[in-house]
Amino acid sequence: MIKEIKNKYGHLFEDELLEEINQVGTFKEIPEGFELIKPGSYIKSMPLIISGAIKVLREDNDGDELLLYFLEQGDTCAMTLSCCLGHHKSEIKAIAETDTKLVMIPIEKMEEWTTKYKSWRTFVFSSYHKRLVETIETIDSIAFLNMDDRLLKYLKDKTKISHAKIINTTHQQIAYDLHTSRVVISRLLKKLEKKSVVKLNRNNIEVLEM
Amino acid sequence: MIKEIKNKYGHLFEDELLEEINQVGTFKEIPEGFELIKPGSYIKSMPLIISGAIKVLREDNDGDELLLYFLEQGDTCAMTLSCCLGHHKSEIKAIAETDTKLVMIPIEKMEEWTTKYKSWRTFVFSSYHKRLVETIETIDSIAFLNMDDRLLKYLKDKTKISHAKIINTTHQQIAYDLHTSRVVISRLLKKLEKKSVVKLNRNNIEVLEM
DNA sequence: CAAGCTTTGTAACAATTGTTACTGTATTGC
DNA sequence: GCAATACAGTAACAATTGTTACAAAGCTTG
Numbered sequence: 102m103i104k105e106i107k108n109k110y111g112h113l114f115e116d117e118l119l120e121e122i123n124q125v126g127t128f129k130e131i132p133e134g135f136e137l138i139k140p141g142s143y144i145k146s147m148p149l150i151i152s153g154a155i156k157v158l159r160e161d162n163d164g165d166e167l168l169l170y171f172l173e174q175g176d177t178c179a180m181t182l183s184c185c186l187g188h189h190k191s192e193i194k195a196i197a198e199t200d201t202k203l204v205m206i207p208i209e210k211m212e213e214w215t216t217k218y219k220s221w222r223t224f225v226f227s228s229y230h231k232r233l234v235e236t237i238e239t240i241d242s243i244a245f246l247n248m249d250d251r252l253l254k255y256l257k258d259k260t261k262i263s264h265a266k267i268i269n270t271t272h273q274q275i276a277y278d279l280h281t282s283r284v285v286i287s288r289l290l291k292k293l294e295k296k297s298v299v300k301l302n303r304n305n306i307e308v309l310e311m
Numbered sequence: 312m313i314k315e316i317k318n319k320y321g322h323l324f325e326d327e328l329l330e331e332i333n334q335v336g337t338f339k340e341i342p343e344g345f346e347l348i349k350p351g352s353y354i355k356s357m358p359l360i361i362s363g364a365i366k367v368l369r370e371d372n373d374g375d376e377l378l379l380y381f382l383e384q385g386d387t388c389a390m391t392l393s394c395c396l397g398h399h400k401s402e403i404k405a406i407a408e409t410d411t412k413l414v415m416i417p418i419e420k421m422e423e424w425t426t427k428y429k430s431w432r433t434f435v436f437s438s439y440h441k442r443l444v445e446t447i448e449t450i451d452s453i454a455f456l457n458m459d460d461r462l463l464k465y466l467k468d469k470t471k472i473s474h475a476k477i478i479n480t481t482h483q484q485i486a487y488d489l490h491t492s493r494v495v496i497s498r499l500l501k502k503l504e505k506k507s508v509v510k511l512n513r514n515n516i517e518v519l520e521m
Numbered sequence: 522c523a524a525g526c527t528t529t530g531t532a533a534c535a536a537t538t539g540t541t542a543c544t545g546t547a548t549t550g551c
Numbered sequence: 552g553c554a555a556t557a558c559a560g561t562a563a564c565a566a567t568t569g570t571t572a573c574a575a576a577g578c579t580t581g
Binding site for chain 4 (some may be wrong): 326457458459491492494495513514
């Protein structure tokens with residue numbers, strides 16, 4: 102494990118902290134589609150992402166969903182952080198977007214490391230900042246963009262996250278993520294295909310233009 | 312100043328920290344409508360709010376606005392926090408919603424106090440958590456509610472923040488905050504008046520039902 | 522108090538998004 | 552291979568929200 106942690110987090114943390122992470126952390130490999138966090142649940146450890154990607158969603162009482170942002174290598178989940186520290190319930194849902202490798206850190210270490218390591222404090226604060234900024238950018242999309250531009254941004258984000266031009270998903274799944282209906286997505290995707298921005302197939306979308 | 316700080320923050324901070332805040336902080340009285348933070352500006356100090364309320368808005372490149380949340384006594388601005396720590400530009404705009412009293416803390420103290428005081432760390436983390444949760448609740452409103460319910464929520468929030476049944480504002484101003492047009496707000500307010508939820512006057516709205 | 526500005530009311534219409542319904546075509550499981 | 556299921560295409564229509572235009576009422580200032 103130590104090699105992968107050093108590789109992804111070596112530039113952020115001092116050796117002593119890396120060693121501690123190696124000792125107390127649990128290495129996990131998560132398959133695509135696995136639900137890491139359920140809304141309303143309590144969280145006992147926080148993830149440091151080594152590789153892959155995690156999709157973070159908001160879910161309301163009626164089961165309506167909305168994609169908030171993706172987490173990648175070097176990221177951690179700010180909601181988990183604050184849930185750990187404040188002992189709050191989870192406000193969100195997290196699902197592995199691709200096969201993902203991560204290290205789980207027990208929450209007891211959080212407070213300890215925050216006192217002990219400046220690099221840890223910087224990491225935690227910068228994670229909060231990134232998440233707050235990304236959440237606000239999500240607000241930008243919903244508030245200021247029409248559905249066609251939101252869809253385009255969604256497709257771009259997906260290709261970026263998976264490092265591939267082809268997105269394996271259904272129109273229904275996109276509709277869930279953007280909180281709209283399947284028919285609307287199909288309609289808009291067809292428009293994009295006519296403009297040669299995408300090529301549509303069953304269960305996948307090829308993004309041609311960026 | 313010490314008395315007001317002790318009054319509002321005494322239960323959060325230890326005496327030693329309160330004394331430091333008293334020494335390095337600058338007490339300020341801000342009139343309603345004053346613009347505290349402009350988008351794109353750099354920030355050199357962070358506010359601890361003693362009394363009053365501050366409106367935090369997102370503004371996009373076209374000058375389109377959207378209300379994110381209100382800050383009250385006991386709150387601080389998480390965006391300011393992370394801008395201070397990470398030396399980022401402001402992503403938001405902040406305007407005094409009512410006459411407001413606050414204490415400005417120079418950013419140099421931030422890192423120092425984070426190492427020195429557990430209560431300060433807890434405060435900073437809990438501020439981040441609160442703001443993240445409120446930002447996500449704003450997403451809930453935009454994504455899951457129709458404009459009539461968003462308006463109702465807006466009116467409720469305003470009365471709560473100002474501790475008054477009468478909201479002094481124009482339809483145009485509400486339209487800016489909710490990022491819609493004046494005509495839409497007038498139309499929906501009229502509907503609410505017909506349902507005896509509000510009473511409309513020039514430059515003010517009386518909220519009857521909660 | 523008259524002119525000019527701000528604020529609100531309202532109608533008519535346009536654009537966007539959501540809904541229902543039905544079709545055809547892949548894929549899966551027996 | 553065949554029935555069941557999942558996925559996608561499309562039309563027709565409804566609901567919501569946005570836009571334009573204009574009128575009326577209230578406030579401000581000379």
